[in-house]
Amino acid sequence: MERRFGSVPMIGHVVSWAKRLSHRFSQSDELRKLDPEEINRIARDFGVSVSELLVVAKSDVGVQALLKQRLVEIGLSEELLQNRYPKQFGDLNRVCASCSSAKRCASDFQQKKSGRSDYCPNTFTLEALRAKSEAAAEQRTPPLQV
Numbered sequence: 001m002e003r004r005f006g007s008v009p010m011i012g013h014v015v016s017w018a019k020r021l022s023h024r025f026s027q028s029d030e031l032r033k034l035d036p037e038e039i040n041r042i043a044r045d046f047g048v049s050v051s052e053l054l055v056v057a058k059s060d061v062g063v064q065a066l067l068k069q070r071l072v073e074i075g076l077s078e079e080l081l082q083n084r085y086p087k088q089f090g091d092l093n094r095v096c097a098s099c100s101s102a103k104r105c106a107s108d109f110q111q112k113k114s115g116r117s118d119y120c121p122n123t124f125t126l127e128a129l130r131a132k133s134e135a136a137a138e139q140r141t142p143p144l145q146v
Contacts, residue, residue: 032054055094070117074130076126092126099122105119
């Protein structure tokens with residue numbers, strides 16, 4: 001069972017928390033300096049592993065903006081993903097936070113290079129979610145009467 005606050009999946013709260021603290025954690029190793037039991041408790045409270053917590057906490061705040069740009073590029077909304085596919089949205093955030101291609105991604109967006117990004121580890125998931133959303137939208141749209 002997925003733990004949630006309101007309608008936002010737990011990973012969304014972890015990412016928000018990590019954004020607020022990422023500058024501090026990137027400048028020092030404060031999170032790692034906590035007692036291991038405390039780190040385990042924090043990770044457990046957010047429903048992530050310790051390694052995922054450490055990756056998200058150390059990730060650059062800018063990677064979340066890159067994910068938002070990637071969503072726009074592929075034609076998906078953050079709200080749609082949070083509401084219909086919260087687990088996958090959490091996975092997208094986790095993958096983006098640990099991506100080794102963030103600089104390349106940022107450069108591509110800055111240079112207005114768009115299109116399918118073979119280096120992006122979220123590309124296949126995003127394309128699958130777009131196809132799934134389009135298929136669901138087609139099923140909800142009544143056929144035109146002539």
